[in-house]
Amino acid sequence: MNSPVSQILKQLITFDKTIVQPVYVQVAQQIVNAIQRGYLDKGSKLPGTRVFSQLLGIHRNTAVAIYEELALQGWVDIIANKGTFVLVPEASTAKIKATTQHLHQAYAYPEVAGFPFEKSFHLASTTQETTAKYYINDGKPDLRLHPVHQFSRWYSAAMKRKPLITKWNRTSALIPSVFSTQLCNYLNATRGFHIKPTNLINTRSTEMSLFIVSQLLIKQNDLVLVGQLSNYAANMIFQEAGATIRTIPVDDEGLDVDYIKTHFVKKSIRCVYICAHRDYPTTVTLSAKRRLQLLELAKTYGFAIIEDDYDYDFQFEGSAMLPMASADAGGMVIYLGKLGQSLFPSFHTGFVVAPGNFISEAKNYLQLLDQQGDLIQEQMLAELISEGEIYRLKKKNIVTYKQRLDSLCLYLNAYFEGIVTWEKPLGGLALWLRFIDNISLVKLAEEAEKLDLFLPKTILYQDKTTCAIRFGFGHLNEAELEIVIKKLKRAYNKVTNF
Numbered sequence: 001m002n003s004p005v006s007q008i009l010k011q012l013i014t015f016d017k018t019i020v021q022p023v024y025v026q027v028a029q030q031i032v033n034a035i036q037r038g039y040l041d042k043g044s045k046l047p048g049t050r051v052f053s054q055l056l057g058i059h060r061n062t063a064v065a066i067y068e069e070l071a072l073q074g075w076v077d078i079i080a081n082k083g084t085f086v087l088v089p090e091a092s093t094a095k096i097k098a099t100t101q102h103l104h105q106a107y108a109y110p111e112v113a114g115f116p117f118e119k120s121f122h123l124a125s126t127t128q129e130t131t132a133k134y135y136i137n138d139g140k141p142d143l144r145l146h147p148v149h150q151f152s153r154w155y156s157a158a159m160k161r162k163p164l165i166t167k168w169n170r171t172s173a174l175i176p177s178v179f180s181t182q183l184c185n186y187l188n189a190t191r192g193f194h195i196k197p198t199n200l201i202n203t204r205s206t207e208m209s210l211f212i213v214s215q216l217l218i219k220q221n222d223l224v225l226v227g228q229l230s231n232y233a234a235n236m237i238f239q240e241a242g243a244t245i246r247t248i249p250v251d252d253e254g255l256d257v258d259y260i261k262t263h264f265v266k267k268s269i270r271c272v273y274i275c276a277h278r279d280y281p282t283t284v285t286l287s288a289k290r291r292l293q294l295l296e297l298a299k300t301y302g303f304a305i306i307e308d309d310y311d312y313d314f315q316f317e318g319s320a321m322l323p324m325a326s327a328d329a330g331g332m333v334i335y336l337g338k339l340g341q342s343l344f345p346s347f348h349t350g351f352v353v354a355p356g357n358f359i360s361e362a363k364n365y366l367q368l369l370d371q372q373g374d375l376i377q378e379q380m381l382a383e384l385i386s387e388g389e390i391y392r393l394k395k396k397n398i399v400t401y402k403q404r405l406d407s408l409c410l411y412l413n414a415y416f417e418g419i420v421t422w423e424k425p426l427g428g429l430a431l432w433l434r435f436i437d438n439i440s441l442v443k444l445a446e447e448a449e450k451l452d453l454f455l456p457k458t459i460l461y462q463d464k465t466t467c468a469i470r471f472g473f474g475h476l477n478e479a480e481l482e483i484v485i486k487k488l489k490r491a492y493n494k495v496t497n498f
Helices: 004-012 023-036 049-056 060-073 148-159 163-168 178-191 206-217 232-240 257-263 288-301 356-369 375-386 389-416 441-450 478-496
Strands: 076-079 083-086 200-203 223-227 244-248 271-274 304-308 333-339 349-353 430-435 460-462 467-472
Touching: 004 023, 004 049, 023 060, 023 288, 049 060, 060 076, 060 083, 148 375, 178 200, 178 333, 178 349, 178 375, 200 206, 200 356, 206 232, 206 304, 206 333, 206 349, 206 356, 223 232, 232 244, 257 288, 271 288, 288 304, 349 375, 375 389, 389 430, 389 478, 441 460, 441 478
Parallel strands: 223 244, 223 271, 271 304, 304 333
Antiparallel strands: 076 083, 200 349, 333 349, 430 467, 460 467
């Protein structure tokens, strides 16, 4: 009980049984932070569960759950009859001409501008239209789970709040809004942050957040590193900002950080874009070892890390891995997220967490782009956070989505055994399906659409080494999933002439 490790844990760990987050998650997050910040060294032996429970005054089962959660995330190794040991990697040194209008068009509004302007092929729409009844997306929530009746009451109540008019007429933003304060509290409780409203802005969407960040961060020809397949929407934003994009290999542990060290030199990289929690599109989680390596490399090489945590809320097994930004003592990480994914999309809100001076500049851009904001939405979300409704809605929907994931895996085993492989993720609303034999995914999509099933081009990934689909399942109930899998199998048989 008096060992150095026990003393460190006793000094660093606190928990609150009155909040919605379980005690084992609170304690596990604090131990992860202690490891990331160097308080607990590699190989340190943690107290046994009996001693640990006495040390913190918790039930022994809670102590067991804490260690199991740490082992699940890859921060400790539990060795039978020997103990629980910290796993930490060694620090690594590591011009368009206007056309002439014809006489018969004199009273029609012109379809072609009479002046030159720059076209941006980077922002060409990826939207495809279809008449198919069924479709697969890249992992979006089911809008049918939106609590319409409850939402109507919440929104109506928010509109009737007397302070709302005062907020709309405010001329000063020196005092943080109630929503900013509540959002900070929520992020501190769920993501292990220790932020203030000065470290935060909220936007209309994750894409808007990334656009603002890219305008502040990227100059013409700046080098931006992304995962090998990566998020097409993010790439469009980076290219529009003038970035030169280079791809980094992604394996079972996520982004290959060693590849960065061997192929790039100091000060040459502007930023690295990652989805550390679940890589887009492969759903692979960046390992604890590589998180620490990437943070160390960012400090050594002087680049920013943009951490896009697009589906943090959808965690089915264990608790979600803490963001890299929660252990960022050097101010190297810009964290992007989204709140309210259990609500209708128009009431989601994006947010950016970053050092105060960066957020101050980002607010200037936001003021230019979205001066009005949506105070009713903010009022409503602040109340939903304060009353715990956001957390309850999330937990309720997670049960539904987990059942759908389990059903999808059963149907895949039944209809696609020996045809595709996949790793069942601990969360998220998409599976990464890899075809064992290389087939034409374009032809697969064509045959599927003939069967009333639409596969958009944005979920198809095919090159010399990849033949895969990012299969979003969240929007399909269990009966619909079976129909979709059967149609997909029929399309596959057509393509392969079975």
